[in-house]
Structure formats: structure tokens, C-alpha cells
Amino acid sequence: MIELDGLTKRWPGAATDAVHDLTLTVPEGTSCALIGPSGSGKTTTLRMVNRLIEPSGGALRIDGQDALRMDAVTLRRSIGYVIQEVGLFPHWSIAENVATVPRLLGWPAARIAARVEEVLALTGLDPAVFARRRPHQLSGGERQRVGVARALAGDPPVLLMDEPFGAVDPVVRGRLQEEVLRLLKTLRKTVLIVTHDLDEAVRLGDAVAVLRDGRLAQHAPAAALLARPADGFVAEFLGSDRALQRLALIPAAPVAGAAAEGAPLAAEASLRDALAAMLARGTDAVPLAGGGAISLAAVLEQARA
């Protein structure tokens, strides 16, 4: 669990706080996405959690422990950190890069080697292919997988991610998001993610926290945020396609009386998937995986519920 309690950062010489009196809890095994306009304090907040930035005030607890009283280096080794540029050491092999934290933690060599293989495989990188390569011999998407593998290597309960998939094209990005989401859920990590991409925030965050000028404008489960923005600022920030984003979070349910031809949608299809399929097929109903079908009227009905 990550608990920010009145956390504040005032940069030297600044007239106002970059982050002001921020109180936010990320319960164990859940994820929270931090979003907000440029300069609203997202990265400052994230980096206060692993104390790459020292807070000016407030309290910070990680799994119940006062993180501001811990040795900062020890704290950092217990928190996974994934950044957009990945920051791999260019002259080290992928295996050596992934082994960074376990080595610093003083694990025996055999345990490190086994763990490196394990996390590479977990993140979709075949150790036989990738372990001995250097970072420049990987694609951007593969490098970002290595970034995730490295963050997981020491098996930290808490993971911080700053624009983790920012540097890859949209297709790779979507696939990485899905995979990492599934992985983090399986591993029950507590995750704080900074992103400027609302779609990514909604996909990856159980909850979403919107920052405005270093203050918390709204903190809510993704579906609630999209359905009920707290004020005009949040509504405007979420933009006009928030209704569509919300459809992606609601599973499509079959309705009586709807009949449709064609291939059924996947089992976990959302209202957005159903709508997209109707548009692509030029029909006003589509079959669902478990039997039955959903109609356009039912999509609108279920979106209102």
C-alpha cells in the first residue's frame, strides 16, 4: 500500500508549491494512474514516493512504514521504477541490466540467474534469445519490456511507472499495456503510474487521480471518473470522448430479442467493442461469445445504467 498524506513539494525559489497537501492512498494490489495537464505535478509526486525528490512536507508510508525515515537508497531498492527512456546501461547485456537490483541486494549468483530468466520470460522476452544481447540490439518495445523486467527483478511490492510505454508506437503500446496489466494483476503489485494518455490511465488504473496545479482535483475509480467528473476542469480535461472511453469499461451483456449473424465477439467484449463491431459490420446488433446478442439500443441502455 502507498499512502501519501499531505505530501508537499516547494522547489527552492518557487512562489507556489509544485505539489500541495496531496493525500492519496493506493491500496495493496491495486493501481492508480496520475493524470493532469503538463506541469501539474505528476512526475514530482511519483518521484517523491521513491525519494528521488525529497518532499518539503507531509508524510509518506509504504506498506505501513514511514518511508521518509527510511534510508533513501534502501527504500529505492524496494520499489520498482519504470521510466519512458528505460535507462539501460548500454555496455551491459540485458541479463546484467535486469540483474541490477538483485545484485545490489546481495542475492547469490544462482538465485539472480534464475530470477533474471524468470522475469524476462514473464515480460515476454525469451531468455535464450535476449539475455546476452545489448540494449541497442533490441527494438523500442523490447527495451521497454526489459525496463519492466528490471523493475520486477527484486520482486518489489510497489511499482512506480512514469510514462512507461511513451516511446513506442500505438500498436505495440496497446499490446504492452494489456500484457503488463495482466502481469501486475497476477503478481498483485501496488502500482502508481504517471501518464498523459487518458486511454492508458483508464486501462491501467483501477483508480485515476487527476492533478491540477499540484492539487488533487479528483480521485475515483476510472468508470466513476468518466461518468461523473467532479467539476468543469476535470470534465474539460477528460474531453468529449470520455463517454466512449467509459463504454470500454462496461462489459457487453446479451439482451432478449436481439438476433445477429456473424462471428461472435470475444468473451470479455465491452460496449465499445460491440459498438465498433456494429459500425464495422454495418449492422445494428452483434452476437456475443456466451450466446445471445446485443443491439444498438441495448448498448445505449447499458451505457446509461
Ligand SMILES: Nc1ncnc2c1ncn2[C@@H]1O[C@H](COP(=O)(O)OP(=O)(O)OP(=O)(O)O)[C@@H](O)[C@H]1O
Ligand atoms: N528540478 C526542478 N526544479 C525546479 N522546479 C521543478 C523541477 N522539476 C519540476 N519542477 C516544476 O514543478 C512543477 C511540476 O512539474 P512536474 O514535472 O511534476 O509536472 P508533470 O505534471 O509531471 O508535467 P509533464 O506532464 O509536463 O511531465 C512544474 O512547474 C515544474 O516546472
